[in-house]
Amino acid sequence: MNMIVCIKQVMDPETPPASFKIDPQTNKVIPPPGIAPVPDPYSEYALEAALRLKAENSGKITAISLGNDLLRDVVKKSLAMGADELILLEDEAFAGGDSCSTAIALAAAIKKIGEYDIVFCGRQAADWGASQVGSGIAELLGLPCLTLAQKVEATDGKAKVEVVTDDGYEVVETTLPAVITVSNELGEVRYPNIKGILKAKKKEPIIWKPADIGLEASEVGAAGRCTKLVKLFQPVREGEAEIISGDTPEEAAVNLALKLREIKLI
């Protein structure tokens, strides 16, 4: 079983809301000082799904990360967790893309890799969260795509996938090769072990530029976008809560009940 996992590097989504700042001039997020980027948590669910399949069926996992200025500590975590190969689409030209230009570059890289049964992506990324790269890769490569997987089994050229729905889940079968996007319902993601960390230290990623995957710089990253960002802004919060107090917590609770009654909420 040959698997490819697309893993994005993102700003740490657990950054405290108070440290989240935007530069309105450039429509960009100001990287919070002292908080390092991380592998996108949803992408890590995708990698975990691949690692579980590998444990059952054996096979090879190739991780791909796309961007500019990719931190080796961040992108190599995939190797430490158990991926066999790491390909970086790393170039200035890849920066500032949207789902459209990102999917085009990833699809071209996947085509170049050639042999694969499943391409895994996260259901969305923790930064822009556009939720389209997996579907886009599938369209560009002419593959079936199942989105929001919580469990994946694969045998004999087919995969049986549980996909999360609003009120439960569906069990869907697909022919392979296919693209599968993975949701957090998959369950806990493994930590790298010492052996993995040492292996990752020694292994160097393969780096591809746009030309290596048969694309012009104008087709990827910011230049290849299909959407234009008009404005990035922070929602206005209406100020602080009115604190209902009392001499004891119990008394505060009683006062809260009275307040809710007064404003006819109960």
Add this chain to the structure above:
Amino acid sequence: MAESSGVMAYAEASKDKLTTTTRELLGIGRNLANELGEPLCAVLAGDGVSSLADEAISLGADRVYVIDDPLLKEYLSDSFTPVMERLAAEVSPRIILLGQTDAGRDLAPRLAFRLKTAATLDCVDLTIDAASKRLQATRPVYGGNALATFTTETDPQIVTIRVKAFSAATADASRKGEVIKAEAGLEPAAVRTKVLDRIVEEVEGLKLEDAAVVVSGGRGIGGAEGFKQLEELAHLLKGALGASRPPCDNGWVSELLQIGITGKIIAPDLYLAVALSGSSQHLSGCSGSKNIVAINKDPEANIFQAATYGVVGDWKKVVPALTEKIRELTSG
């Protein structure tokens, strides 16, 4: 392709009625169509959906395309993408609106790539730019920490709308419209996926999305036992129980109760947030609530930034006293 015109809304039904999200789609769809001075059409694709066309007209559609085919009994991207691709090519809408639902979130990007255009998902605001007549689509990004407005230069401009973010259309039975039957034209061989089973997890009591009152607990509740107390309070308020992510991850409550960016999006009249800190990812799912009331022992907790009222204290002391007082106030 002919020059694009009009707004197309992808309608969905449940139990022989158009869903609430579909009514919201037709509401915003009508507004956008009026602003453009162009028609609004609805698409009903499924098995046995013909009877819903009149309802779509009463909710504002000028035209309804009905694609009734047993092959469309259940949603699969492999079957619905070519069906919508074909219809979009025939009708050439300027805008296609879908709900951010199980089907809509899967179909919109698929369709956008197929039609060589772009989609913007989970929008909370949609406006027409006066000068360019292009759609400006605003959606939460960075886990709800920010909002971003996007445009695209290609047609159709495809967007999904966040549930409960737009007002629903009101029905007017006197409205007139045209019903057009269209063919699915589906090649069964093009469908490479198959639904083997559908598991619906029953959640006791009122549905979270429909409840006017939601009592929600976070990591600070500490275990399944504590949620029993919140459930009792929810029951008393004729509301539903919800949770932040840690209680779901820890198995204290069903994953279906998770509120937030990867859970349910709700907008009740009263959201009682107990022992949860108010992360951006959580608030993204409940910030549409009319009133947020927070109970938290930490006065600095971010939830107090989003709440209208708050009590600073240990929930183990506050919740029982609150429950008792509410019982007293609401009985008799």
